[in-house]
Amino acid sequence: DAKTTQPTSMDCAEGRAANLPCNHSTISGNEYVYWYRQIHSQGPQYIIHGLKNNETNEMASLIITEDRKSSTLILPHATLRDTAVYYCIVRVFGNEKLTFGTGTRLTIIP
């Protein structure tokens, strides 16, 4: 699976949109981009995934660049409960293995 690069930490004001970037320049055509988050003292939680089109669900939006070398997770109206470590993962479709990196620690500031 391709490697991902994320900033170590970010801050965002409560109520604003939080934009979390992820670089995956070596991504191949059959690899999906997944996002998970881990709130303190809990196991990771799935957020969203996509291949090449932008995706949106009740939690977040995922914007993948046309060349698929990077993506951005958007939390449209961040709340204090969104404070967590966010993991960007690239994974081959059908590959059971899910490999995490160190993620981005997002802090929402009141």
Add this chain to the structure above:
Amino acid sequence: DVKVTQSSRYLVKRTGEKVFLECVQDMDHENMFWYRQDPGLGLRLIYFSYDVKMKEKGDIPEGYSVSREKKERFSLILESASTNQTSMYLCASSLSFRDTEAFFGQGTRLTVV
């Protein structure tokens, strides 16, 4: 809702002990995983299983073994616990080969003294 349950939230064991960490999922998922999480290193995959009695090594299998005798249960075994195995251990499950999400348990914080 899918539930992944780990048998203990906190565990303290002595060096050299054989340690069993148990994980049970209630959604008939094919795949189960064991990770460990350490500060600065993120989550690292130890072993995973895609079917009963089937297992595959992850990125850091040394010092660990696993057992999956029933579909719902996946056990992580530390044959002879060492202090460098002090960590947070997380179990997860996912449905199948389709690109579905993985569900995680709450974790077991193991301390080896």
